[in-house]
Amino acid sequence: MLTYEQARRTVIENVVKAKGPRATADLNVWGALGFVLAEEIKTDREYPPFHRSTRDGYAVHAAEVAPGATLRCVAEIKAGDTVAHPLSPASCVQIMTGAAVPEGADAVVMIEHTARNGDSVRFDRPAQSGQNIVPRGSEALLGQAILRPGARLGYAELALAAQVGATQLRCAAKPRIAILSTGDEVVAIDQQPGEFQIRNSNSVSLAAQVRLAGGEPVLLGNAADRVDDLREKIARGLREEVLVLSGGVSMGKYDLVETVLKDLGAKFYFDAVAIRPGKPAVFGKCQDTFVFGLPGNPVSTMVTFELFVVPAIDLLSGAPARDLPLVDARLAAALNEKPGLTHFLPARVEWRGATPEVKSVPWQGSGDIAALAQANCFLVVPADRTQVQIGETMPILLRKDII
Numbered sequence: 358m359l360t361y362e363q364a365r366r367t368v369i370e371n372v373v374k375a376k377g378p379r380a381t382a383d384l385n386v387w388g389a390l391g392f393v394l395a396e397e398i399k400t401d402r403e404y405p406p407f408h409r410s411t412r413d414g415y416a417v418h419a420a421e422v423a424p425g426a427t428l429r430c431v432a433e434i435k436a437g438d439t440v441a442h443p444l445s446p447a448s449c450v451q452i453m454t455g456a457a458v459p460e461g462a463d464a465v466v467m468i469e470h471t472a473r474n475g476d477s478v479r480f481d482r483p484a485q486s487g488q489n490i491v492p493r494g495s496e497a498l499l500g501q502a503i504l505r506p507g508a509r510l511g512y513a514e515l516a517l518a519a520q521v522g523a524t525q526l527r528c529a530a531k532p533r534i535a536i537l538s539t540g541d542e543v544v545a546i547d548q549q550p551g552e553f554q555i556r557n558s559n560s561v562s563l564a565a566q567v568r569l570a571g572g573e574p575v576l577l578g579n580a581a582d583r584v585d586d587l588r589e590k591i592a593r594g595l596r597e598e599v600l601v602l603s604g605g606v607s608m609g610k611y612d613l614v615e616t617v618l619k620d621l622g623a624k625f626y627f628d629a630v631a632i633r634p635g636k637p638a639v640f641g642k643c644q645d646t647f648v649f650g651l652p653g654n655p656v657s658t659m660v661t662f663e664l665f666v667v668p669a670i671d672l673l674s675g676a677p678a679r680d681l682p683l684v685d686a687r688l689a690a691a692l693n694e695k696p697g698l699t700h701f702l703p704a705r706v707e708w709r710g711a712t713p714e715v716k717s718v719p720w721q722g723s724g725d726i727a728a729l730a731q732a733n734c735f736l737v738v739p740a741d742r743t744q745v746q747i748g749e750t751m752p753i754l755l756r757k758d759i760i
């Protein structure tokens with residue numbers, strides 16, 4: 358059985374192998390959050406475009422400033438002002454943050470280190486050449502590529518594009534991810550379940566996870582645990598690049614997903630992973646569609662999506678596969694888990710001191726959605742660890758959607 362790292366690598370290798378050119382769309386910068394850039398963005402001028410003051414204070418010749426020195430203030434420069442005149446000797450210019458430093462001046466002295474009396478400015482300490490000035494072109498040169506194809510557009514990347522006037526951005530089309538839940542017991546969320554039925558919460562979490570990962574969910578509803586219904590709905594899913602199924606991949610008599618996929622020509626790259634929850638997770642290719650069969654217990658579905666489906670969506674979005682957001686945390690409560698499988702336990706991490714502290718959330722197993730809604734991470738307990746003591750360091754997998 359593959360470890361979760363091996364299973365992830367299997368997904369990444371197979372999706373990379375199959376990756377072709379992607380459709381693109383031109384998006385306005387206001388609407389491009391979460392998309393992946395499909396073009397290079399270059400600067401339209403140098404950045405900063407002028408020698409920029411980073412402080413409110415006085416632009417000076419550094420060599421003229423010493424403790425007790427006084428200089429005559431001859432002008433004032435606000436951000437946005439045109440600066441035409443060089444700084445003359447034995448004088449200074451009052452300058453604001455973001456304003457252009459006049460030619461000749463090589464330092465800005467913070468206003469806090471000066472005393473003003475009429476036109477006369479007195480300095481209380483020496484100045485170093487270059488202080489509080491960002492030189493023209495030091496952030497980027499004219500025509501320099503500042504964003505490249507494959508860049509994920511977050512708020513900083515969008516601001517950078519906006520800064521250089523790139524208001525329309527060519528982005529990769531989001532991969533369409535079909536979502537199909539399975540199970541005779543599952544009813545649509547707007548229906549009243551019978552006593553022994555449950556609402557289709559998995560389609561809701563999967564659609565949310567698809568969106569967060571950068572994909573476009575295509576909702577196919579639920580298939581009954583019958584070959585004909587599964588076949589018909591899976592065939593519909595095979596029209597998309599990726600099909601994610603929930604349920605029907607365990608060893609039960611009515612777990613028919615693998616059988617139906619096989620009948621439709623699927624080959625499987627793995628059909629179990631050494632993790633709990635989520636062990637029966639399946640990954641393969643059916644016709645030209647990547648297929649993930651995720652176990653139906655809601656927490657299993659969520660964990661296996663994060664581990665295995667997210668990297669596929671990353672790659673199909675035109676971006677590199679992101680690493681898992683694993684960080685070390687200090688255990689605030691002891692643990693006792695069965696060996697053999699890597700456990701992903703719903704847990705809560707808090708940043709009270711320098712080291713994050715984590716505690717698993719009490720739960721009733723992989724059907725317990727309420728526990729995961731109390732959690733902000735998964736505590737990752739390696740397969741060879743059974744007893745883990747308070748104070749030990751353990752990796753946690755962050756729930757990036759809420760942290």
Ligand code: AMP
Nearest residue numbers: 538540556557558559604605652653654
């Ligand atoms: P399965 O993997 O098909 O054996 O499903 C395991 C359990 O997960 C079922 O017994 C249900 O309790 C639950 N489950 C399956 N599908 C869903 C779904 N779409 N939404 C919520 N829970 C589900």
Ligand code: MG
Nearest residue numbers: 539540604605
């Ligand atoms: Mg089922």
